Amino acid sequence: MLEKLQQYYSTAKTLLQNTANLADLESFYREHLAPSGKATNWKREIGKVPVEERRAFGQAVNEVTSELLAAFETRRDLLKLKDIAETIAAQATDVTLPGRPLRVGGFHPSTLAVREVSGVFQRMGFMPFESAHVELDRNNFEYLNMPPDHPARDMQDTFYFSEDILLRTHTSSGQIHAMRRFAPEPLRIVLPGLCYRHENITPRSEIQFHQVEGLLIGPNVRMSDLKGVLLQFARQMFGPNQQIRVRGSYFPFTEPSVEVDIRCTLCSGEGCRVCKHTGWLELLGAGMVHPAVLRFGGYDPEKVRGIAFGLGIERLILLRHGIDDIRYIFQNDLRFLRQFGE
Amino acid sequence: MRVPLSWLREFVPIGTNVDELVERLTMSGIEVETIEYIGVFSPKVIVGQITTCTVSPKDPKVHILTVSTPEPITVVSAAPNVAHGSGRVAVALPGATIIDRSKPGFAVRDVVLATLYGVSSNGLLCSDAELGIGHDHSGIRFFGDDAQIGAPALSVVPIDPSWEADVVLHLSILPNIARCQSIIGVAHEVAAIFGLQVTDLRDDAGPSIQSGPLDPILDDAGNCRRFSVAEVSDVTVGPSPAWLQRRLILAGMQPKNNVVDASNYVMLEMGQPTHTYDATKLTNRVLSVGPSKSGEKLRTIISDEQAEPMVLPSGILTIRSGDDPVAIAGVMGGKETSVDAQTSEILIESANFDLITIRRSQKQTKLFSESSARFSRGVDPALTDRAIRRILAILRFNSPLLRVHSVGDSKNISLDDFSITLSVSQINTTLGTQWSLSEIETPLRRAGLRCKPGTAADTLDVWIPTSRGDIREACDLIEEVARLVGYDRIPETMPTDPIPQATMDRAIRVREKARDAMVRLGYQEIMTYTLSSREVETALFAAHGVPESWVALELLNPVTVERSIGRTSLLAGLLGTLGLNARHTNGCHLFELGLVIHPQSSPSGGVILPKEPVHLAMVTSGPLTAPSMHEPEPRRADIADVIETIREFAHLLHLDKIEFEPATAPPFQQGACGKIVREGQTFGYFGLIHPQVLGRFDLGGRMVAGAELRLDALLAHAKDHATFREIPRFPGIDIDIAIIVPEEMLAGTIVTTATAAGGDLVCGVEIFDVYRGAQIQAGQKAIALRLKLNARSRTMQMEEAIDLRQRVAAALRAELNAVVRE
């Protein structure tokens, strides 16, 4: 009997060593080690051997079973590793091959730039405010200190729907709406949006463009705050070492009126073609809100002062990306739009 | 405004550093558009060294030279003294402007690359005359050997005010610096900036121009503020002196005859436009100002002899002699009364008009002149008499015997200065500065404003002359101080007022979330024009017919017909963009978020402000991803993609209760169109774009699915936050039901019925198969439903699930007449 057991053990062990994969191993387990398997069955034989041999035989059966189980486990670990190795070998890839195309959405570059610019001002406490694109003449011009036939109207060619209804030429029309809504309370708003000019569409001019304007009204507002806010803006947008240059200009709705330049981002102020060799780039127009405009907005210019600024978003995009034709912006060629990848 | 620096120097002692002058003008708010360098001033006129000189085989008088600049260039020259020379010369390189000696009188020309006598000449050797530093044109200029090769020629010759060479600044005139539309005006500005003294014009001897027999009759409305005249005889009409012609040309005007030139010269110099009549052609030498009468005609000085005289717009301001209009006030004179070669007796008009009146005249007559350019921005009324005296002084160059017979000067305004009181603290609190009284006073004095200490301490009374029409109130003076002291002297501070309480408009915030959602859903944002055309907008109705209710807001003054109305939808722009991109990009998945313009009808019939609802529209067409080795033919977008996009969009924006219903609406095709409904309200349509519409957008043969939503209306229902629902902790059971229903039966109805019948235990009903075919009767379809059951607080039992399935089956049978397949 013991001899037969020894024979079984060596046969089973050979079978186990011959299993080639985890599936073979599983069937081996079922045949030999499972509750009704051959190794287990030997336990039933224990009762059949003579009493005096029973103890020794029983011990032998147990040894065989536990040794087979141990051998099974060793084999299983080995085959598992082998299996992983095979999987890995099968999954070897030429990583220089193209990947699987994805479908990714994207924002229009003007959206990105409007968000970036108005985001900088929002972090300085300027709240976004929007108003209508189709406007009354008085909100776009008159209340901004440009009565009919005022010379400053020459600066802005306008699309008219009727004698007194037009497409706004700047987001400044929203200043009036905001002032009238909040006066006499202090105001700190940013006005992003599309504006329109009656022009021919050329590489350098468009009939629509985005503006982001800022307006700050309060009892202690100063011209120096305008410089501080705009310096902060220039540094957030163009780098911590940016400088601004403020020079005189004219807008009917501000007094004083200034243009604000930044150091040319291409040549860092050395002078290049883009900055016309001045080292400076025009960034935006700004000034202190004209008392007449404050009055139209419902404020008392004796009690509050205001600062305002406005910049053209598309000009900024062209500058930043070195694009020389503004028509790309609203042509929406996907080969253009996809380059902004955000 | 063109400012020749030689002319400017006559009034203010500016230095020779042009760059510094330009920089300081720019900083103070006077924009220099371009700088014209003429003759020796041109940086492209440099010193060269002749290294070789050969005679042209084509003409023995012509030489072909190599000139070291120090780069060797080839130059062709016909100058007779070239042959002897091997020295240093003035070379004008291409791009330089030199004085043109091939024409009579003063003219300039640009040097260009040219092929001369068969040789390409890279420059031009200049004579003194061409350089504008002398009159010698017999040969080219030679410099001494100490002249550095390659240096600007200007560095080798001492600057002389008698030169014809010059630098001309082109200034851009913003409305607030109307005073800089004259040389003297610019001189005052330069003086204020640099702290220099202006040399004023000497008032030449002659009669003073004052009230007299010729006093013009001013208009009742007061649009003519002042009108001075002088009647002059013994004038000889002929060409102006050369120096005067040169200045006119440099300033951009063409010389005509001494009388017209004198008028133009004084306008350029002082800023006062004038007009000269042939006195003998006037029916009445006492002029009057008044509105034109209906149907009146005038032949202007620029109209040609044969043309019909222009019919004057009724009511524009005219200058009149007797009953006839003889000039459009401030804009243009009439031909019939103008000076000609035989004229010897003239009447000089020097008037001042209200700028708004002149602007209206310009607009109505579409006539623009140097005169109206000045009047339409505002001219100092103190100048009228002085301008006449200056004209007389200039005319005496040609007509030394001229005699002034009679004068006149009418005015309806005061020429007195008025005062504004400024306080130091007001300036400093406004600007955020700490400037002293003297720091403030100095620039004002330099700007020609008289200052006196005010009655209160630390105040200043500033007297504003009529020449500063731009200064009306304290804020204007504060600007004057700030720009002259320099904006760079204002510190940078951050606002000290607290940030106002107002919160961000919810509509803006949610709308931007909608834009984010569309990008997350894989769509590319586009931005098209708010202005569109009737043709494009109505193309959406190509299959359905334009509804009678369709209206658009139309521009009075479009630039092109393509951009002549406010867009009424976003889909037209999207399809147009798709059409453009389809030429090179197969798969396009685009969206636009923006306003459309919907006119509102006004009770009176006029145009009133339209509604500007914000819409969201999308189109999807072609492969969903780019074809590749992994998937050579990716799945193409269809209506189901749009359906799921809208559903997921609604989810991302926390919009509940969104349902879809079949619909018929342009521009979608019959049977593949739905509407987006929430609690009975329609918020938009989606579907496959009708092939006839696609044809109008160059998209024939493609499948395009799309949608347009009334976004702002829809987003009013969006919740700010998601509503949390407990995640089931116990296993549920999925159980299927197969039914047969008529073809018309909507999936939505089946799902609603099943959900209602199932009650609380049903947490979802999914349609996972729709089958039509062999085993099913025609006109019927088999639908497989999966009920997702979960008891939430405990494990779902199979018996319960089977019961529920039966309950749902019974409801489908009873309510929908469905055949349930067991």
Ligand SMILES: [Zn+2]
């Ligand atoms: Zn640069």
